[in-house]
Amino acid sequence: MPSYKLTYFDVRGLAEPSRLLFHLAGVPFEDNRIVFGDGTWERMKNSTPFGQMPVLNVDGFEIPQSMAIARFLAKKFGFAGKTPEEQAWVDAIVDQFKDFFGQFRQLIIAQRGGKSADEIEKITSEVVNPARETYFKALNKILEKNKSGFLVGDGITFADLVIAENLLSLKNFGFFDESKEPKLAALKKKVFNQPSLKEYLASRKESQI
Amino acid sequence: MPSYKLTYFDVRGLAEPSRLLFHLAGVPFEDNRIVFGDGTWERMKNSTPFGQMPVLNVDGFEIPQSMAIARFLAKKFGFAGKTPEEQAWVDAIVDQFKDFFGQFRQLIIAQRGGKSADEIEKITSEVVNPARETYFKALNKILEKNKSGFLVGDGITFADLVIAENLLSLKNFGFFDESKEPKLAALKKKVFNQPSLKEYLASRKESQI
Structure with a gap:
């Protein structure tokens, strides 16, 4: 190995x-x-x-x-998808995350750079909130169609890991209310309940992001 | 087919x-x-x-x-890379482009949204120029190591297409001076000189981006 x-x-x-x-x-x-x-x-x-x-x-x-x-x-x-078509969808979801994260990052940079509350509020309302709406809408649409509870196909892929981890970070930042997004909350739970991850997740170092 | x-x-x-x-x-x-x-x-x-x-x-x-x-x-x-390692590098370069483009996009949005010259200058100096420096540095480092003139391995991959296209757009926006970036200029030329692309490139509709 x-x-x-x-x-x-x-x-x-x-x-x-x-x-x-x-x-x-x-x-x-x-x-x-x-x-x-x-x-x-x-x-x-x-x-x-x-x-x-x-x-x-x-x-x-x-x-x-x-x-x-x-x-x-x-x-x-x-864990990359079982067929070329599944792999393409896994990749598309991961790129959707990247697009969202590139915009969310503007908020992190502003917060860490000590920008004013006004500037942070402007980035939140003009950049992050619209980007989150697009992102959550795309994810919900996928989860409505795919009956396995995972994002692509009938098993876990790295797209599920990327999204579940990002949802946890968004929750930590106050941008993901689980009660308002039941499908996304269920995905996050399903990923973090994988038996092979339990031991690591119970002992890992948590961080806001 | x-x-x-x-x-x-x-x-x-x-x-x-x-x-x-x-x-x-x-x-x-x-x-x-x-x-x-x-x-x-x-x-x-x-x-x-x-x-x-x-x-x-x-x-x-x-x-x-x-x-x-x-x-x-x-x-x-x-055209995705010949080995898992080549594929990973193709993917890494494409994601480096995505990271850069996510920041360059802020400038396009500001220009199209009719932002003031001051705001556009601020985005250029604080966001786009530093992002371009990181991006060009990474690409130059790769081209110094890889002797084929392509970005990965000994043949053209979709990473070369993505970067050559982006370099053309950056040139159109005044952000890519070929005389100052000889390795990147050579890559762009090599891609656009591919015999199988000549006919299409000669007749395609050009656009700023």
């Missing part, structure tokens, strides 16, 4: 779907967590492929970009 | 890498272009999977999201 090392900050964030894939598949990996603010990241940044994390190292071969890593692992472990 | 119909606005935009894949592979498809502003899109929007374009229809089966469509076609036609 190859030797896997996944390097990211010490939060769930964009690496967590890949961490969950390892646990789902029962494949051991080195969960290399970089503490934010102690200078380690600044020292290693230029040696990473894109100057960003996460990075997956597979027997010395490096892969950047969170969703490329997750797709690579999902294909290896059997 | 399946019957393919690709529906998008009457511009290059996010559908063009998929259009190029059809031409590269010599596979016929219906290039269904929706004229902006005549009400057609508004009427059909709710019947699309995500309320967005492009949408690929394959024998009645619909796939949304531009890069999911491109990956689906690239896998079918042999």
Whole structure:
């Protein structure tokens, strides 16, 4: 079996779907967590492929970009969709998440950059809320059609992991009210109730994002 | 052979890498272009999977999201990377484009929304220019290592198409000076000089994006 090392900050964030894939598949990996603010990241940044994390190292071969890593692992472990059509839908959902997250990120950057309450309110109402509406509408439409309770086909895929993790973050930020989104809440519950994830989820380090 | 119909606005935009894949592979498809502003899109929007374009229809089966469509076609036609590792790098580059484009999009939205020159200048200097620096740096690093002149492996992949198309758009917007980025300019030229694309490129409808 190859030797896997996944390097990211010490939060769930964009690496967590890949961490969950390892646990789902029962494949051991080195969960290399970089503490934010102690200078380690600044020292290693230029040696990473894109100057960003996460990075997956597979027997010395490096892969950047969170969703490329997750797709690579999902294909290896059997969670990328069973047919080319299922795989395309898994990819489409993951890209829908990426589109949403690119807009949600504006809010995180504004909050962390100490922007005024007015500016944050403007980003929330003009950017994040409309983006969330589009995103939730697309996800609900899929879950109405797909009777398995998962997003694609009859089993769990990395799209389910990506969305469930994002819903948890949105809940932490006050942007996901489970009582108002029963289908999305059921998906999140179904993912986090996977028997192979239970032990990890019970002991993992929680973070807002 | 399946019957393919690709529906998008009457511009290059996010559908063009998929259009190029059809031409590269010599596979016929219906290039269904929706004229902006005549009400057609508004009427059909709710019947699309995500309320967005492009949408690929394959024998009645619909796939949304531009890069999911491109990956689906690239896998079918042999332009997705030759090994799992090459595929992961193709995906990583495409996601790097998506991250950049999500930020560049803020400028397009501001310009089209009639924002003030000050606001546009602020987005340019605070968002687009730093994002472009990260993006070009990542691409240059790849092209320094990969001696084929393509981004991944020894042949053209859909990552090359996505990046070449985006470079053309950036040039149209004044954000890509070919004389200052010789490696990126060479990649763009190499892609647009592919013999199987020549005829289409000579006759296609140009657009700013």
